[in-house]
Amino acid sequence: MMRARGALWDCKMAALSGVRAAARGVLYSQSCGVWRSLGTSAAILQRQAQAESPKSEGVFPVTMIPGDGVGPELMHSVKEVFKAASVPVQFDEHHLSEVQNMASEEILDHVLGSMKKSKVALIGKIHTPMEYKGELASYDMRLRRKLDLFANVVHVNSLPGYKTRHNNLDLVIIREQTEGEYSSLEHESAKGVIECLKIITRAKSQRIAKFAFDFATKKGRSKVTAVHKANIMKLGDGLFLRCCKEVAELYPKIKFDTMIIDNCCMQGARHPFAQAVGRNIANPTAMMLSSANMLRHLNLEYHSTMISDAVRKVIKVGKVRTWDMGGYSTTSDFVKSVIDHLHPHYGA
Numbered sequence: 001m002m003r004a005r006g007a008l009w010d011c012k013m014a015a016l017s018g019v020r021a022a023a024r025g026v027l028y029s030q031s032c033g034v035w036r037s038l039g040t041s042a043a044i045l046q047r048q049a050q051a052e053s054p055k056s057e058g059v060f061p062v063t064m065i066p067g068d069g070v071g072p073e074l075m076h077s078v079k080e081v082f083k084a085a086s087v088p089v090q091f092d093e094h095h096l097s098e099v100q101n102m103a104s105e106e107i108l109d110h111v112l113g114s115m116k117k118s119k120v121a122l123i124g125k126i127h128t129p130m131e132y133k134g135e136l137a138s139y140d141m142r143l144r145r146k147l148d149l150f151a152n153v154v155h156v157n158s159l160p161g162y163k164t165r166h167n168n169l170d171l172v173i174i175r176e177q178t179e180g181e182y183s184s185l186e187h188e189s190a191k192g193v194i195e196c197l198k199i200i201t202r203a204k205s206q207r208i209a210k211f212a213f214d215f216a217t218k219k220g221r222s223k224v225t226a227v228h229k230a231n232i233m234k235l236g237d238g239l240f241l242r243c244c245k246e247v248a249e250l251y252p253k254i255k256f257d258t259m260i261i262d263n264c265c266m267q268g269a270r271h272p273f274a275q276a277v278g279r280n281i282a283n284p285t286a287m288m289l290s291s292a293n294m295l296r297h298l299n300l301e302y303h304s305t306m307i308s309d310a311v312r313k314v315i316k317v318g319k320v321r322t323w324d325m326g327g328y329s330t331t332s333d334f335v336k337s338v339i340d341h342l343h344p345h346y347g348a
Contacts, residue, residue: 060298063114063121064091068099070282071124077284077335078122078291081310084339087295087303092118096139099127103139112146120298122291136184150178150204151211159285161316162325174215176208180236200236205243213251223255224248227264276323280330283322285311288338310341 066072075093082089094111095102115121128138143149154173158164176182185197209226216224226244230237241258248256276282288311295304314320320337321327329337 059088059090060120060300061118062089062091062294063111063118064093065096065111065121065123065126066093067124068097068127069125069277071126073278073280073282073331074284074287075122075124077331078287080335081288081307081338081342082291085303085307085342087300087307089295089298089300091122096126096143098129098139108139108142111143115147120294122287122294124287136186141182141184144177144182148178150176151208152177153215159312159315161312161318172215172219172221174208174212176204179204180240198233198236200239202239202243205240206247209244209247213247213254216254217251221254223257224251226256226258227261228258229261231260280332281323282331283324284331284334285315306342307338310338313341314338 064075066075079091092114094107094114096107096111097103126138126140126143128140137145152173152175154175156169156171156173158167158169179199179201181198183197183199185199187195189195212224215221224244226241228237228241230241244258245256248254289308292304292308292311295301295307314334314337320329320334322329322331322334
């Protein structure tokens with residue numbers, strides 16, 4: 001199972017959103033430029049080599065978790081486009097949300113059961129509450145741990161037709177998401193004193209580094225950059241950095257360098273989307289392109305290409321622009337335009 005490879009697609013925001021770089025991430029690009037994102041998000045796990053999910057009567061089962069925020073609206077957009085394109089996919093929809101009081105061990109077990117059965121899932125953003133309610137690990141984190149979803153993969157890619165400060169971007173951010181700041185080990189050692197443990201292990205540091213170099217090799221990328229905070233966390237991030245350097249020696253054809261997280265974040269940006277909830281103005285580009293990638297994983301190349309081409313045509317033509325792109329079009333307008341750009345004989 002993977003968030004592409006098996007395929008759990010974790011769409012964080014609309015396609016023209018900013019890079020969310022994090023310490024201990026591994027970032028690589030085909031060129032040395034300013035790293036700023038306008039691309040699709042996706043989180044990936046290296047778990048199964050099998051490329052096709054089990055299906056019944058030509059229909060592929062896919063687990064769908066709409067999530068919070070604009071997630072349900074974006075999922076609705078995907079379903080409309082899939083229906084118009086006659087995509088042979090049947091969604092098994094589950095609602096997992098702590099902020100909407102739809103989270104429990106029973107619900108989590110149902111979600112896991114569905115995902116293990118379909119081996120493919122399309123997932124919206126599951127918000128993590130800030131309040132402490134007796135459990136440090138959120139349900140989203142527990143989901144990752146139970147499925148060992150250790151690699152979060154974000155492809156940052158400029159789309160023709162929409163001008164940005166930096167054009168022709170094509171880079172990928174890979175972030176380990178099962179340890180480090182995600183260890184969820186905190187306690188109050190004395191009154192008013194909180195200790196938060198950031199766990200770094202050689203095994204998982206080597207695993208994420210190897211994943212990044214393997215990914216770069218497979219995708220024809222020429223450079224890997226390890227993003228870290230080893231200048232301050234000399235032991236923890238120091239171990240991570242050493243592991244990256246050790247793995248890099250096994251890939252002499254790929255250039256390797258390092259970057260402190262402060263510098264990396266200064267070169268990135270983030271676009272908040274909370275204000276778009278329920279207003280029919282969210283940009284569905286990222287979710288649609290992620291769903292197209294999911295179809296490619298299922299070997300539904302024809303459907304994948306037609307949908308991704310239609311989305312790119314809408315962006316390139318430029319007549320339909322959602323709020324985040326400086327326009328006044330609604331989510332529904334964007335979906336309708338995508339459907340209109342599908343091949344006229346598609347699904348006939």
